[in-house]
Amino acid sequence: MTLAAPRHFLDLKDIDAGTLRHILETAATCKGRRRDHARPLTGKSVALIFEKPSTRTRVSFEVAIRELGGDPVILLGHDMQLGRGETVADTARVLSRYVDGIMMRTDRSAKLHELAQYATVPVINGLTEASHPCQIMADILTFEELRGPIEDQVIAWCGDGNNVARSWIEASARFGFVLRLATPPELAPSAELLAWARSQGARVEVGSDPEAAVADARCVITDTWVSMADTEGENRHNLLAPFRVTERLMAQAAPDAIFMHCLPAHRGEEVTAGVIDGPQSVVFEEAENRLHAQKGILAWALGASD
Numbered sequence: 561m562t563l564a565a566p567r568h569f570l571d572l573k574d575i576d577a578g579t580l581r582h583i584l585e586t587a588a589t590c591k592g593r594r595r596d597h598a599r600p601l602t603g604k605s606v607a608l609i610f611e612k613p614s615t616r617t618r619v620s621f622e623v624a625i626r627e628l629g630g631d632p633v634i635l636l637g638h639d640m641q642l643g644r645g646e647t648v649a650d651t652a653r654v655l656s657r658y659v660d661g662i663m664m665r666t667d668r669s670a671k672l673h674e675l676a677q678y679a680t681v682p683v684i685n686g687l688t689e690a691s692h693p694c695q696i697m698a699d700i701l702t703f704e705e706l707r708g709p710i711e712d713q714v715i716a717w718c719g720d721g722n723n724v725a726r727s728w729i730e731a732s733a734r735f736g737f738v739l740r741l742a743t744p745p746e747l748a749p750s751a752e753l754l755a756w757a758r759s760q761g762a763r764v765e766v767g768s769d770p771e772a773a774v775a776d777a778r779c780v781i782t783d784t785w786v787s788m789a790d791t792e793g794e795n796r797h798n799l800l801a802p803f804r805v806t807e808r809l810m811a812q813a814a815p816d817a818i819f820m821h822c823l824p825a826h827r828g829e830e831v832t833a834g835v836i837d838g839p840q841s842v843v844f845e846e847a848e849n850r851l852h853a854q855k856g857i858l859a860w861a862l863g864a865s866d
């Protein structure tokens with residue numbers, strides 16, 4: 561007997577549009593019935609491995625698993641034998657004997673992929689240096705709640721072409737919106753990823769002019785200038801200063817544009833306090849929606865929302 565392959569949630573590009581829609585629908589249902597929705601993870605445990613710091617991902621996954629009826633098992637990388645040389649493959653095979661799913665945050669995406677290769681239970685990407693797909697699911701849930709279907713809408717990204725930007729590019733291929741990125745050329749997303757997205761029919765434009773990127777956009781997004789996997793702080797600040805999201809830049813976007821940031825934010829760096837604390841900002845709605853989106857992801861990955 562061959563067992564079905566686990567439903568890993570590693571990157572948006574690996575998952576078809578219909579499945580991503582199904583996950584968002586489950587998320588919306590769970591949000592609408594927060595206190596009395598189904599508990600499809602009853603009797604199941606999910607390991608949450610953190611090799612890097614986290615506030616939102618850790619708490620939202622932990623609470624989501626509990627509210628779905630399951631038990632989270634928090635594992636900090638430096639406390640595990642993984643942190644002192646046990647192989648990823650052995651870790652995957654051992655954890656698969658104990659738990660029903662594994663989420664991992666790491667700054668080496670190769671580790672996440674190796675974990676998924678050897679695990680016999682679903683593996684979920686809780687952020688790597690290369691992508692952050694759970695975040696974008698929450699962001700699309702947020703956009704659609706506030707502004708309706710995202711298909712054909714113009715979404716603008718200003719700043720570093722980082723892990724979060726890369727997942728937005730993958731999302732543009734799956735959800736059919738127009739994505740305009742303004743990044744310094746040195747920090748632009750890879751030609752390979754852009755070629756993949758365009759081969760899927762994505763409408764992705766990349767340039768270095770923030771005003772051109774945000775023109776008529778319904779949503780303006782940015783992120784920290786120095787991600788957890790980055791080291792060269794000062795040079796990044798110099799490169800990225802012209803891409804700060806200011807009140808002046810927001811005024812170039814559509815009149816009803818919303819501002820998004822996955823958080824944690826650095827006021828006065830990638831965004832002014834006036835924007836992130838102003839009326840167009842939806843950053844705390846985004847943060848809340850991590851909880852609901854993750855319920856959709858967990859229910860799908862663990863086979864509990866078919």
Ligand code: CP
Nearest residue numbers: 614615616617822823
């Ligand atoms: N946005 C996000 O993933 O936040 P944390 O790093 O706090 O998990």
Ligand code: NVA
Nearest residue numbers: 722783787788822823
């Ligand atoms: N780009 C950021 C996102 C944090 C949630 C980082 O990787 O540190």
